[in-house]
Structure formats: structure tokens, C-alpha cells
Amino acid sequence: QKEVEQNSGPLSVPEGAIASLNCTYSDRGSQSFFWYRQYSGKSPELIMSIYSNGDKEDGRFTAQLNKASQYVSLLIRDSQPSDSATYLCAVLERRDDKIIFGKGTRLHILP
Amino acid sequence: SAVISQKPSRDICQRGTSLTIQCQVDSQVTMMFWYRQQPGQSLTLIATANQGSEATYESGFVIDKFPISRPNLTFSTLTVSNMSPEDSSIYLCSVALTGRDQPQHFGDGTRLSIL
Numbered sequence: 001q002k003e004v005e006q007n008s009g010p011l012s013v014p015e016g017a018i019a020s021l022n023c024t025y026s027d028r029g030s031q032s033f034f035w036y037r038q039y040s041g042k043s044p045e046l047i048m049s050i051y052s053n054g055d056k057e058d059g060r061f062t063a064q065l066n067k068a069s070q071y072v073s074l075l076i077r078d079s080q081p082s083d084s085a086t087y088l089c090a091v092l093e094r095r096d097d098k099i100i101f102g103k104g105t106r107l108h109i110l111p
Numbered sequence: 112s113a114v115i116s117q118k119p120s121r122d123i124c125q126r127g128t129s130l131t132i133q134c135q136v137d138s139q140v141t142m143m144f145w146y147r148q149q150p151g152q153s154l155t156l157i158a159t160a161n162q163g164s165e166a167t168y169e170s171g172f173v174i175d176k177f178p179i180s181r182p183n184l185t186f187s188t189l190t191v192s193n194m195s196p197e198d199s200s201i202y203l204c205s206v207a208l209t210g211r212d213q214p215q216h217f218g219d220g221t222r223l224s225i226l
Contacts, residue, residue, distance in 0.1 A: 034214045043203055043217040044154070046112075088153065090215075097211055103153040 004091050009106035019076040021105050023089030026070070032092035033065055033072045037085045038104065044088055048074070079109045113138050117204050117218030124194055124225050131190045132221045134204030139184035142207035144215065145177070149200045157202075160187040194225045 003026040013019040021035075032051055036044035050056045050063040050072065062075040072091075076083055089102040114137040124130055134143065143160040158166040158179055166179035181187040191198055201222050205215040 032212050032214075043220045046214050046216060049214050092212055098156065099211075099215060101154040 004089055004100045004102040006087075006089050006102035006105045008103060010108050011105055012108045012110055013079050014110050015079055015081060017079055019079045019083065019107055019109070021074040021076075021087050021089075021107065022071060023073065023091075023102055024071045025089075025091045025093075025100075027091065027093040027095055028067075028070060029094035030067075030070075030091045031094060032099075033063070034090040034092075034099070035061075035063060035072075035074045036088040036090060036101075038088060039085045047087075076107075081109045081111050083107060084109045112216050113140060113206055113208060115204060115206060115216060115218040117221055119221055120219060121222040122224070124223065126195055126225055128194055129190055129192045130194065130223065131188050132202055132204070134187045134189075134218055136185045136206055138208075140206040140208050141184075141210055142215075143181060143187045144205045144207075145179060145187070145189045146203040146205060146217075147200045148203060148220075154203065157189070160189075191223065194223075196225045199223060199225045 005024045034049050035047045038044045048063045050065045056063045060077045064073045086104040086106050088104045090099050092099050116135045118133045145157040146154045148154050156169050157172045158168040160166050160179050160181040162181045178190045201220045203220045204218040207213045207215050
């Protein structure tokens with residue numbers, strides 16, 4: 001069963017705090033992982049890609065990958081109201097060589 | 112990343128008609144895809160558009176309903192045929208620049224409503 005699981009939320013985080021978004025996946029052979037941000041009424045926008053175990057940082061965003069536990073997370077530091085959006089986790093499943101998208105987590109940053 | 116232009120941005124159509132959506136990229140790309148996103152839902156892959164050959168459709172999607180063309184490495188079209196209200200959705204074109212293992216980048220989408 002191909003699955004990319006995310007908590008649908010909404011996840012409410014105070015402005016300035018750290019937002020933590022989590023994603024689990026079922027295909028142990030997956031090698032490529034992506035986080036997208038989607039504002040209401042807009043198309044998904046790539047935030048980060050991660051391919052190796054560990055952390056990858058880009059500005060206020062940090063992606064974390066743990067292949068042994070089959071999860072990938074996204075941390076947003078110093079959260080801003082403009083970070084309020086739906087965050088989609090996407091995994092390239094090696095079995096079918098396709099990117100599978102999770103249903104997304106709605107994030108709401110409280111001013 | 113590439114600039115992806117998708118047209119039309121939105122349309123309202125009568126049931127039983129067909130609409131063709133265009134996706135134009137400003138550079139040659141290896142992979143082009145078509146997705147559907149229904150309200151409050153995630154992305155569902157309709158098909159992979161193959162340059163010079165028939166598209167590869169996902170389970171639940173057929174060529175008669177969603178014919179796709181890709182005449183070159185920068186352009187693709189998706190037609191939604193014989194539309195019904197259940198086809199009301201957002202249709203998205205995406206591209207992967209160099210290969211399937213690379214991240215996909217999305218066009219702005221086409222918001223389609225069927226009366």
C-alpha cells in the first residue's frame with residue numbers, strides 16, 4: 001500500500017515559535033523527499049528537497065530525514081503569519097518511480 | 112527553475128462539453144505531468160505526458176476522458192472530455208527538469224467548474 005501520511009491539522013503555532021510538521025511514508029526504498037507549501041487558491045511551491053539522512057537547513061526552514069524510521073519532518077523557525085498555508089510532503093516511491101503526495105497539514109500562525 | 116504558463120486559469124463549462132488546458136514551459140524539460148486537485152484534497156496524478164508518444168495514465172484515468180498531447184519538450188495539453196459536474200476541480204501541470212527523481216514545479220493551475 002503506497003502511503004504518505006500527514007496530520008491534516010490545523011496546527012496552530014504562535015508567531016515567533018517553531019512549527020514542526022511531520023510525515024511518514026511506507027516505501028522503505030524511497031530516496032527523494034520534498035516539502036511544498038500551498039497557499040489557499042494557489043499551486044504548490046517547492047520549499048525543500050532532501051535525499052540523505054539528517055538535517056538540511058535553508059533559512060528558517062529545516063528538513064529532517066530518518067530513513068530507518070521512515071519519517072521526514074519540516075521545522076519552521078521564527079514562524080510568521082505569512083507561513084500560514086498547507087504544507088505537502090511528497091515522496092518519490094522507488095517501487096513505482098512516482099512521487100506520492102500526502103494530503104497536507106494546514107498550518108496557522110497566530111499573530 | 113522553469114517558468115510554467117498554464118492556460119486558461121479558470122473556466123466555467125457546460126456539461127457534455129470539452130476543454131483543453133495548455134501548459135507551456137520556457138525551457139526544455141524531461142518530464143511533464145498532469146494532476147487533479149479536488150477541494151480540500153491533495154494532488155492526484157492523472158498521467159505522465161510523454162514527448163512523441165502516448166501518455167502514461169494512472170489507475171482510474173483513461174485516454175478517452177483525458178486525452179493528452181506532448182508534441183515537444185516545452186508544451187503539453189490536457190483535454191477534459193464530455194464534462195460532468197464531478198470533473199469540477201483544479202487541474203495542474205507540473206514539470207521535472209532533468210528526471211523523475213527531481214522535484215516537480217507546478218504551473219498556476221486551471222480552476223474548472225462544470226454547470
